[in-house]
Amino acid sequence: MQEILQYIFSGITNGAIYAIIAVGFSLLYNSTEIINFAHGEFVMIGALSLVTLWGSFHLPLPLAFVLTIVVVSGTGLLFERFAIRTVKKPDHIVLVIITVGASIFLRGIAMLIWGKDAYSIPPFSSNPPIDIAGARLLIQSIWIIVISLLSVVALYFFYNKTLTGKAIRACAINKKAAWLTGIPSGKMVMLSFVLSIGMGAVAGLIIAPITMCSYDMGTMLGLKGFCAAMLGGLGSLWGALIGGFILGILEAMGVGFVSSSLKDAIAFVLLLLILFIRPGGIIQSKDVQRF
Amino acid sequence: MLKTKSFKKVILLIAIIVTGCFIVSLPAMAREVYKIGGIFAVTGRASFLGDPEKKSMEMVIKTINDKGGIDGHLLKGIIYDTEGDPTKAAMAVSKLINKDKVIAIIGPSLTPTSLAVIPFVEKAKVPLISCAAGVAITQPVKPWVFKTAQSDVLAVAAVYRHMKKQGIKKIGIITVSNAFGESGKQQLQKQAAEYGIKIVRTESFGNKDTDMTAQLTKIRKAAPDAIVCWGTNPGPAVVAKNVDQLGLNIPLYQSHGVASPKFIKLAGRSAEGIYLPTGKLLVARLLPEKDIQKKALMNYINNFETKYNSSVSGFGGYAYDAMNILAKALKGTNGNKEKIRKALEGLKGHVGVTGVFNFTKEEHNGLGADAFVMVRIHNGTWELLK
Numbered sequence: 001m002q003e004i005l006q007y008i009f010s011g012i013t014n015g016a017i018y019a020i021i022a023v024g025f026s027l028l029y030n031s032t033e034i035i036n037f038a039h040g041e042f043v044m045i046g047a048l049s050l051v052t053l054w055g056s057f058h059l060p061l062p063l064a065f066v067l068t069i070v071v072v073s074g075t076g077l078l079f080e081r082f083a084i085r086t087v088k089k090p091d092h093i094v095l096v097i098i099t100v101g102a103s104i105f106l107r108g109i110a111m112l113i114w115g116k117d118a119y120s121i122p123p124f125s126s127n128p129p130i131d132i133a134g135a136r137l138l139i140q141s142i143w144i145i146v147i148s149l150l151s152v153v154a155l156y157f158f159y160n161k162t163l164t165g166k167a168i169r170a171c172a173i174n175k176k177a178a179w180l181t182g183i184p185s186g187k188m189v190m191l192s193f194v195l196s197i198g199m200g201a202v203a204g205l206i207i208a209p210i211t212m213c214s215y216d217m218g219t220m221l222g223l224k225g226f227c228a229a230m231l232g233g234l235g236s237l238w239g240a241l242i243g244g245f246i247l248g249i250l251e252a253m254g255v256g257f258v259s260s261s262l263k264d265a266i267a268f269v270l271l272l273l274i275l276f277i278r279p280g281g282i283i284q285s286k287d288v289q290r291f
Numbered sequence: 292m293l294k295t296k297s298f299k300k301v302i303l304l305i306a307i308i309v310t311g312c313f314i315v316s317l318p319a320m321a322r323e324v325y326k327i328g329g330i331f332a333v334t335g336r337a338s339f340l341g342d343p344e345k346k347s348m349e350m351v352i353k354t355i356n357d358k359g360g361i362d363g364h365l366l367k368g369i370i371y372d373t374e375g376d377p378t379k380a381a382m383a384v385s386k387l388i389n390k391d392k393v394i395a396i397i398g399p400s401l402t403p404t405s406l407a408v409i410p411f412v413e414k415a416k417v418p419l420i421s422c423a424a425g426v427a428i429t430q431p432v433k434p435w436v437f438k439t440a441q442s443d444v445l446a447v448a449a450v451y452r453h454m455k456k457q458g459i460k461k462i463g464i465i466t467v468s469n470a471f472g473e474s475g476k477q478q479l480q481k482q483a484a485e486y487g488i489k490i491v492r493t494e495s496f497g498n499k500d501t502d503m504t505a506q507l508t509k510i511r512k513a514a515p516d517a518i519v520c521w522g523t524n525p526g527p528a529v530v531a532k533n534v535d536q537l538g539l540n541i542p543l544y545q546s547h548g549v550a551s552p553k554f555i556k557l558a559g560r561s562a563e564g565i566y567l568p569t570g571k572l573l574v575a576r577l578l579p580e581k582d583i584q585k586k587a588l589m590n591y592i593n594n595f596e597t598k599y600n601s602s603v604s605g606f607g608g609y610a611y612d613a614m615n616i617l618a619k620a621l622k623g624t625n626g627n628k629e630k631i632r633k634a635l636e637g638l639k640g641h642v643g644v645t646g647v648f649n650f651t652k653e654e655h656n657g658l659g660a661d662a663f664v665m666v667r668i669h670n671g672t673w674e675l676l677k
Contacts, residue, residue, distance in 0.1 A: 011506075014502055017501070111334075116336065116338040116339075117339065117553065118553075118557060120528065120558075129536050129538070136537050210501060211501035211529060212524075214525065219657075220499050251505075255505040255509075260465075261496045263496075
């Protein structure tokens with residue numbers, strides 16, 4: 001029992017991180033139908049920015065938090081403005097390949113800025129882990145779970161209750177029609193980029209204290225997040241959330257009950273299974289389209 | 292008139308060119324330069340190994356050249372970066388052998404890269420002195436492959452000896468899923484019985500994983516007396532943090548792969564009380580004066596620190612030893628590779644920074660059990676254990 005609980009704790013901690021990365025994938029896919037393979041690198045930039053701002057410059061945590069999101073979203077803005085919007089023939093496949101290139105570029109830049117070493121920073125609050133029936137839960141895990149849930153809820157309200165959110169959704173459904181009704185679709189796409197990459201920054205922020213941050217941490221996280229997004233149903237907020245948690249918990253259970261060498265394989269086997277059996281993901285959006 | 296003038300000019304020009312050639316070719320009249328290849332993971336994840344190794348090799352070459360080289364031959368180091376990637380290492384070695392025509396190679400830094408290049412040097416018959424720890428590099432013996440880093444055989448022996456003294460009988464092991472971890476795991480399993488130790492649980496982790504509590508929970512269930520983690524940064528630092536998080540009140544042993552101040556920095560408070568085997572370099576200042584290696588160690592540390600203005604790491608010592616050993620072996624060989632190989636095999640009693648090397652036909656690592664000491668991390672620094 002104690003073991004199962006510990007596996008679940010481990011699973012939901014990782015799951016919350018996968019979920020919030022998956023949300024970033026979904027947000028962008030929703031409004032542009034691009035899968036941004038550089039997303040993991042933005043998570044990395046988020047984590048390393050926090051290392052610098054909080055760990056080295058000793059800014060107050062909330063300020064470092066906000067600044068990091070601003071910096072990373074700003075990078076995302078530049079990315080959209082200079083790498084995506086300038087493309088002459090914006091076919092999806094071309095844009096996706098641009099994101100792959102961007103990920104290599106960003107990793108290189110990060111290596112130049114932060115060097116090749118790994119960094120670690122202390123947790124947000126220094127309380128000892130909580131003991132629940134013999135299983136230990138880190139306070140940082142609670143931070144991670146709370147922040148990722150809050151982010152998704154906030155996004156949900158943004159998309160369903162605010163005019164700007166609705167405008168983005170309108171663009172996602174039909175760009176031309178939205179443009180005809182006077183919605184500046186170019187701006188909406190840009191906003192989607194900023195939001196999606198901002199979520200990446202949040203993922204990087206909350207993960208930084210529990211792991212080691214280095215310039216090459218983003219790729220695997222990005223791939224796992226992508227698996228989670230596919231699993232839950234690409235384009236769906238709640239799907240991303242569910243996909244993330246399922247992936248995290250299954251990974252932990254797989255390590256616990258089968259073998260720890262299978263950990264990474266689980267994510268990709270799940271991805272294949274979902275593509276074979278239910279290509280739309282668990283929460284299937286109606287007008288799902290794939291390459 | 293005009294013609295003679297231009298004729299004179301031509302003569303003058305030829306004279307200048309000829310003298311110029313002579314001046315340029317003067318150094319070439321000295322003995323042929325010995326070209327030594329170096330392949331290290333200078334950038335990438337393992338740069339903490341490759342970077343000091345590259346610097347140490349360059350430092351030794353400079354010292355030798357300042358003294359006039361070996362038998363009048365100056366040395367030239369040609370160093371390539373593998374980024375820790377076996378494919379790139381193989382490419383670099385091919386380049387060193389075929390294009391640069393080096394007479395010997397130092398490196399690579401890692402076990403996977405070393406294993407990847409062995410077939411190339413064996414085929415081309417070029418002596419290679421690896422700086423990686425994996426025992427598979429020199430066991431079974433390959434005629435052209437040597438290494439200076441302590442094998443994990445010795446590290447495991449040092450850990451088990453310490454455990455035996457502490458009365459530890461049952462252990463759980465958690466190893467990184469790469470060649471370093473696999474090699475460590477094999478040695479841990481192979482030598483356990485010899486020290487009356489039973490491995491009750493074997494787990495592994497990916498070096499980029501963010502959380503290892505699931506594996507550690509599984510180990511906890513088996514109720515061992517101690518945990519051994521075998522890996523290189525940053526994974527083991529996460530293991531240390533997770534052990535602390537789970538409140539496992541049993542000793543944690545790490546491998547020599549994390550024996551650097553970086554590990555203490557990464558693991559923070561969780562590093563406290565961890566045991567690990569390390570080469571003597573890390574604790575050189577704590578060693579008693581009578582230690583046979585003390586002089587060599589302090590010499591290396593002082594030279595390196597004054598030249599590069601950064602602190603030494605044990606890893607740079609592997610390349611330092613490799614280059615010094617090679618320099619000894621090069622004497623009187625006139626650059627003949629077979630002679631170099633023979634000289635390496637016959638080298639005895641070389642007091643290096645990693646240990647005292649005694650190579651034989653069957654032993655291409657040449658180190659004894661005294662190459663490792665056990666340390667404990669206490670108050671953010673190392674404590675030498677007797």
